[in-house]
Amino acid sequence: MKKVLALVGDYYHSEDKLKSTLDSVLEKEKFNVIYSSIEVFPSLLLDNPYLVIIARENKLNPQEENSPVWMNNYIETLLASYVKKGGKLLILHSGLASYKVDGIYVKEITRGYFKYHPERDVVRYYGKYPKSDVEINFELYDEHYFVEVSTNKTNVFLFSESKDGESIAGWYHQYGKGKIVCITPAHNEALEDEKYRKFLRDVITWL
Numbered sequence: 637m638k639k640v641l642a643l644v645g646d647y648y649h650s651e652d653k654l655k656s657t658l659d660s661v662l663e664k665e666k667f668n669v670i671y672s673s674i675e676v677f678p679s680l681l682l683d684n685p686y687l688v689i690i691a692r693e694n695k696l697n698p699q700e701e702n703s704p705v706w707m708n709n710y711i712e713t714l715l716a717s718y719v720k721k722g723g724k725l726l727i728l729h730s731g732l733a734s735y736k737v738d739g740i741y742v743k744e745i746t747r748g749y750f751k752y753h754p755e756r757d758v759v760r761y762y763g764k765y766p767k768s769d770v771e772i773n774f775e776l777y778d779e780h781y782f783v784e785v786s787t788n789k790t791n792v793f794l795f796s797e798s799k800d801g802e803s804i805a806g807w808y809h810q811y812g813k814g815k816i817v818c819i820t821p822a823h824n825e826a827l828e829d830e831k832y833r834k835f836l837r838d839v840i841t842w843l
Contacts, residue, residue, distance in 0.1 A: 637668040638686035643677050646692040647699065649730045650824050654691050657827040661837045674706045681718055687843060688718065691728035694735045705734070712740040719745065720812025724843050727818040728836075732783060746818050748785035748807060754800045756780075761821060761835075763794040766808050766842055774831040781805070781820035794819060806839075817843055 642658060645651025655671060662669055667687075672680050681688065695703040719725050725745070733750040735741050742749050759778045764771055772794060780798045785807055794806025806819040817839060822832045 637666050639683070640667045640669045640687045640689065641672055641677075641680050641683075641685040642669055642689040642691070643672050643674070644689065644691040644728075646695075646730055647697070649692065653824055653827050654728075657833060657836070658689065661833050661840065665840075678711055678714055681714055684718070684721075684723070687724045687726065687840070688715070689726045689728065690731040693730040693733035695733075698734065705736075707735055707739070707741055709740075712745075716740055716745060716811070719814035719816060722813040724814060725811075725816045726840065726843060727816070729779075729781070729820060729823060732781070732818060732820065737784075745811065745816060747790045747809060747816075748783050748804070748818055750820075751782050751784055753779040753781050754798075756823065757798050757800070759796050759798045759821070761794060761796050761805055763792075763806065765838060766791065766793050766817075768842075772835060774835060776822055776826040776829055776832055778821055778826040779823040783820060796820065815843060 644654040658669060694705040694707050696706055697703040727746055732746060735749060737749055756777060756779050758775055759780045760775050762773045780796060780800055782803045785804045790807040790809040792804050792807045796803050796805035808817040826832060
């Protein structure tokens with residue numbers, strides 16, 4: 637079975653809901669999902685999993701003014717090396733939040749980051765699956781993530797719109813021999829929406 641290493645959940649994003657969603661999305665695939673703590677994530681990454689999923693923000697205590705963070709230079713370098721050698725990396729929602737914009741994780745790996753979101757409301761997501769003519773079009777009651785993306789260094793395939801405006805919502809790029817996909821939906825209860833789960837399953841299948 638293909639091994640998937642997942643680091644999910646933080647103060648604002650339910651670990652249980654994320655695990656439930658990933659279990660549902662991956663249950664029909666031949667994947668062995670390992671949910672990691674921060675402490676053992678580096679050692680598990682060295683085992684060269686088929687796919688790595690990050691769905692947690694960088695701050696450990698985001699309500700503190702000077703919160704410590706979990707992503708250090710060693711982990712950034714390790715993650716970059718994993719993908720360059722042919723690994724696959726999927727960044728979900730909060731995996732784009734509170735990381736150093738001048739660090740390896742943002743500048744080289746994600747090439748985009750979360751800026752802000754208004755109060756939750758109906759968000760429409762639309763675009764086309766990577767290297768396909770199959771259209772994406774669904775709505776969620778969600779946090780509308782507004783992001784900054786280095787569009788000249790990646791490929792945008794998903795957009796978002798709500799009463800608060802429009803933003804990029806999904807992008808992908810090669811990094812060495814590996815592949816990276818970043819998507820901004822979805823927050824907590826929206827994870828349970830079957831439209832989102834189908835979309836996530838399709839993205840993972842493409843990866």
